[in-house]
Amino acid sequence: xxxxxxxxxxxxxxxxxxxxxxxxxxxxxxxxxxxxxxxxxxxxxxxxxxxxxxxxxxxxxxxxxxxxxxxxxxxxxxxxxxxxxxxxxxxxxxxxxxxxxxxxxxxxxxxxxxxxxxxxxxxxxxxxxxxxxxxxxxxxxxxxxxxxxxxxxxxxxxxxxxxxxxxxxxxxxxxxxxxxxxxxxxxxxxxxxxxxxxxxxxxxxxxxxxxxxxxxxxxxxxxxxxxxxxxxxxxxxxxxxxxxxxxxxxxxxxxxxxxxxxxxxxxxxxxxxxxxxxxxxxxxxxxxxxxxxxxxxxxxxxxxxxxxxxxxxxxxxxxxxxxxxxxxxxxxxxxxxxxxxxxxxxxxxxxxxxxxxxxxxxxxxxxxxxxxx
Amino acid sequence: xxxxxxxxxxxxxxxxxxxxxxxxxxxxxxxxxxxxxxxxxxxxxxxxxxxxxxxxxxxxxxxxxxxxxxxxxxxxxxxxxxxxxxxxxxxxxxxxxxxxxxxxxxxxxxxxxxxxxxxxxxxxxxxxxxxxxxxxxxxxxxxxxxxxxxxxxxxxxxxxxxxxxxxxxxxxxxxxxxxxxxxxxxxxxxxxxxxxxxxxxxxxxxxxx
Ligand code: SF4
Ligand code: SF4
Numbered sequence: 001x002x003x004x005x006x007x008x009x010x011x012x013x014x015x016x017x018x019x020x021x022x023x024x025x026x027x028x029x030x031x032x033x034x035x036x037x038x039x040x041x042x043x044x045x046x047x048x049x050x051x052x053x054x055x056x057x058x059x060x061x062x063x064x065x066x067x068x069x070x071x072x073x074x075x076x077x078x079x080x081x082x083x084x085x086x087x088x089x090x091x092x093x094x095x096x097x098x099x100x101x102x103x104x105x106x107x108x109x110x111x112x113x114x115x116x117x118x119x120x121x122x123x124x125x126x127x128x129x130x131x132x133x134x135x136x137x138x139x140x141x142x143x144x145x146x147x148x149x150x151x152x153x154x155x156x157x158x159x160x161x162x163x164x165x166x167x168x169x170x171x172x173x174x175x176x177x178x179x180x181x182x183x184x185x186x187x188x189x190x191x192x193x194x195x196x197x198x199x200x201x202x203x204x205x206x207x208x209x210x211x212x213x214x215x216x217x218x219x220x221x222x223x224x225x226x227x228x229x230x231x232x233x234x235x236x237x238x239x240x241x242x243x244x245x246x247x248x249x250x251x252x253x254x255x256x257x258x259x260x261x262x263x264x265x266x267x268x269x270x271x272x273x274x275x276x277x278x279x280x281x282x283x284x285x286x287x288x289x290x291x292x293x294x295x296x297x298x299x300x301x302x303x304x305x306x307x308x309x310x311x312x313x314x315x316x317x318x319x320x321x322x323x324x325x326x327x328x329x330x331x332x333x334x335x336x337x338x339x340x341x342x343x344x345x346x347x348x349x350x351x352x353x354x355x356x357x358x359x360x361x362x363x364x365x366x367x368x369x370x371x372x373x
Numbered sequence: 374x375x376x377x378x379x380x381x382x383x384x385x386x387x388x389x390x391x392x393x394x395x396x397x398x399x400x401x402x403x404x405x406x407x408x409x410x411x412x413x414x415x416x417x418x419x420x421x422x423x424x425x426x427x428x429x430x431x432x433x434x435x436x437x438x439x440x441x442x443x444x445x446x447x448x449x450x451x452x453x454x455x456x457x458x459x460x461x462x463x464x465x466x467x468x469x470x471x472x473x474x475x476x477x478x479x480x481x482x483x484x485x486x487x488x489x490x491x492x493x494x495x496x497x498x499x500x501x502x503x504x505x506x507x508x509x510x511x512x513x514x515x516x517x518x519x520x521x522x523x524x525x526x527x528x529x530x531x532x533x534x535x536x537x538x539x540x541x542x543x544x545x546x547x548x549x550x551x552x553x554x555x556x557x558x559x560x561x562x563x564x565x566x567x568x569x570x571x572x573x574x575x576x577x578x579x580x581x582x
Contacts, residue, residue, distance in 0.1 A: 156416050158407070164532070172565035179567075189571040212576070214568040233403045320418040320541035331560065332533060332552065337540040339407045341414035345531020345544065347407075353532055365403045373527065 102140055109137045119257040119296065120247050124152070131296050138301075146292040148300055151318040153251035159312050159367065160252070160339035162349045163226060166373040167333035170195055170217035170224035177328030181313060182299040183291055185283035192277060192310040193228045193325060204358075226333075228325075229254065229275035229310040230358070230366030237267035237276065246307070252339070252367055253314055255297040256307055263305040272359055273366070276309045312336070339367065414542060423538035424545050430511055437529045440545035442537060444511045451510070453497035461494035479557035491516055491555070517549045 116122075116130055127150040138146050175193045184190040196209035200221050218224065231254045238246050238254060245260035246267055268276040282304040294300040295315035302308050313323035317336070321327075326334040337346035349355065353371040400406040428443040445451050456472065457464065480486055488494075493501035500508040500516050508516050518525035527533035534552065537545035549555070 154416055154418055156412065156414055157418070158410075162532075167533075169560060170565055171563065172567040175567045189569045191567075191569065195565075212569050212572045214565065216562045217565055218562065233406070317540070318418075319539075320420055321423065321539040322536060326535075329535070330552075332535045332547075335531065337531075338414050339403075340411040341542070342411050343413050343542070343544075344540070345536075345546075346540075347411075348530035349532045350407075352530055353527075367403060371532070373523070373533075 106137060106140045109133045109140075113137070113259065116259070118244060118260050120244065124150075127296065134296070134300065142287070144287065144292075146290070146294055146300075148294045148296060149315065150296045151314075153249045153253070154318065155250075156338075156340055158252045158339040159231065159317060160337065160346050160350075161231075161312065161368045162335040162346055162353075162355065163368065163370050164331075164333040164335070164372065165223065165225050165370055167331045168195070168224040168226060169331055170197055170213070170219075170222075171330055173328040173330055174226065174325035174334065177324040178310070180289065181291055181316070181324035182311075183283075183285050183294075183301060184277075184308075185279065185281070185302075186286070186289075187284055188279075188281055190277050190279075190283070190308075192308075193226055194274070195224055195226045197222050197224055225370065227273060227275075227358070228368075229271075230273055230364075230368035231310075231312060233365035233367055234363060236270040236272065236362075236364060240266040240270040242266065249297075251318070253297075253312055253317075254309075255311055255314065256309065257297070258300070258302050258306045258308065261306040263307065265307065267307060272362055272364060276307055279304050279306055279308065418539075418541040420537075420539040420541045420543060420545065424543070427537055427545065429537070429545055432512065432514075434514070434525075434529045440537070440543060441514070441548040442545075442551060444513060444548070444550065448510070451498075457497035461489070461497070476556050479559070480555070513550055513555070514548050517555075 112133055113130070117126070119127065119130070122130070131148040131150050135146055135148050138144070172195055175191050175195065178184070178193050179186075179191060182192065184192070194211045196206065196211045197213045197217075197219065198205060198209045200223055202208065204225070213219070231248075231252055233248070233252065235248055235254050238248055241247075242264060243260060243262055245262065246254065246256045248254050263278070265278055268278060279302055283302050285301070290301075291299055293315055295311075295318070298311045298314040313321070313325075316323055322336050323334075326336045335346055335349055337344040339346060339350075341347065349371060350369060355369040355371045357366045357369055400409065424440070428446055429440040430443050431438065431440050450456075478486070478488070489501070491500055493499050493507060496507060498510070500510060500513060502508050502516065503519050514525070514528070524533050528546070528549070531544070531546065534549075535547045537547060553559075
């Protein structure tokens with residue numbers, strides 16, 4: 001880990017222990033033979049917690065870089081409380097003689113994760129650091145491994161999407177594939193994609209549309225169209241986020257740092273397209289159904305009280321694959337590609353089909369076009 | 374005097390707005406951005422890896438050159454001449470096992486189409502165009518394109534059909550018969566794969582609106 005980190009590190013003896021084991025006379029393989037060295041007194045702990053939370057003003061952490069304002073008392077207090085809780089956990093484990101190395105490592109990871117900066121401002125090393133911690137933490141908690149990546153946006157790539165309304169038959173394969181790919185909460189049946197069943201001859205009447213139909217499709221006298229996050233080029237959801245937990249990446253993906261989001265839901269209110277979903281409860285996915293190929297900004301496991309939404313499957317698209325919905329659609333109604341490449345199929349669609357977007361007059365510039373045969 | 378100040382203010386604001394617009398280097402619409410910054414993509418991402426296990430052939434249709442899946446190797450009963458060792462007309466009266474019992478023609482109607490509209494009875498290993506020329510089974514899209522020309526246009530450009538793998542070049546697109554059964558090309562009515570019971574409950578409780 002780099003030395004000039006933006007947060008205070010708590011050393012619970014993980015690193016020292018390796019050097020010390022040889023000279024350790026107590027014979028214990030686990031526990032607290034050298035915990036004395038790292039044990040914090042109540043005062044030291046208090047100092048450390050304060051340092052780590054509001055001491056940021058001296059360290060100029062990511063939060064400060066963005067806002068460059070003094071933290072008000074309320075924020076400071078909130079952070080302090082959270083820090084104290086984690087700190088208390090960390091200290092009690094480091095002092096304990098019975099708690100094993102794993103628990104200590106877990107506490108250390110929790111600590112580092114609590115005080116990491118905004119992902120948007122991280123260097124590549126820091127990004128690697130946080131995904132390594134998250135993978136290790138998952139392993140410690142469940143005994144299973146996941147693979148998480150942090151690929152950055154590729155140069156000369158701008159993702160765009162086209163949806164053929166005349167092809168969509170309402171089969172919902174896309175929705176299923178999306179839920180599985182992106183580890184969405186099964187209890188609340190969260191879905192990023194909505195397929196709206198609309199009456200022929202009435203145009204787009206979202207109020208009258210049925211997006212929870214269950215009968216054989218396509219139903220007589222109806223047509224189907226899908227909505228999800230449109231990855232606006234001028235996204236109002238990003239503007240309103242008070243903590244800059246959501247932003248537009250260079251390749252056009254509008255993403256969320258689930259660890260930075262405070263769950264205020266401003267973005268949800270600002271999105272004119274119903275693109276965002278909130279975790280009202282702790283998201284749960286059965287262990288055997290978890291998609292273990294994850295991206296930090298994509299389908300990694302979320303927690304209660306954070307926002308999430310479609311990411312055009314960042315974990316797939318940044319590897320050159322199509323999003324899961326595009327791959328799953330049996331009718332070929334979904335087209336995905338690089339808007340900057342004049343040879344891409346999406347560019348052909350934009351140039352040769354009569355395309356339109358929803359609420360174009362808002363100036364949000366969605367990168368999601370509709371067209372018909 | 375007051376009016377003047379107001380006007381100066383307005384002019385100042387206008388200039389400010391104009392400048393900031395230019396300085397940002399931002400485009401006024403995504404369309405401008407795409408057109409100005411676009412260039413053929415030769416970056417790090419490719420679909421090569423994803424396509425490695427697929428048997429593909431390169432085709433050129435109009436101004437588009439791309440890959441489609443090879444077909445003959447996928448048809449279990451190919452080559453047809455292993456059974457059809459003489460023209461269909463001569464085989465018709467023969468005693469023997471019935472073949473192709475599983476093929477039900479559900480494509481246009483019998484006035485318009487029968488087996489020999491597409492299959493060449495004289496040369497079973499090939500398909501037959503409307504003008505009696507052979508079409509290779511690997512290039513069956515040429516046969517379909519004879520009637521379905523608008524779909525063909527869209528398919529060539531990429532607005533109809535699916536990619537074999539990812540979005541990144543090289544482009545490999547499914548061909549007609551990868552999604553449509555040529556003997557019964559329409560899609561059936563069926564149940565959607567997903568039903569959100571939670572939403573149904575919320576709706577019943579009146580939480581939806
Ligand atoms: S569709 Fe909504 S959530 Fe997605 S980028 Fe646009 S405003 Fe944001
Ligand atoms: S819910 Fe999260 S992402 Fe949305 S505006 Fe609030 S902090 Fe930002």
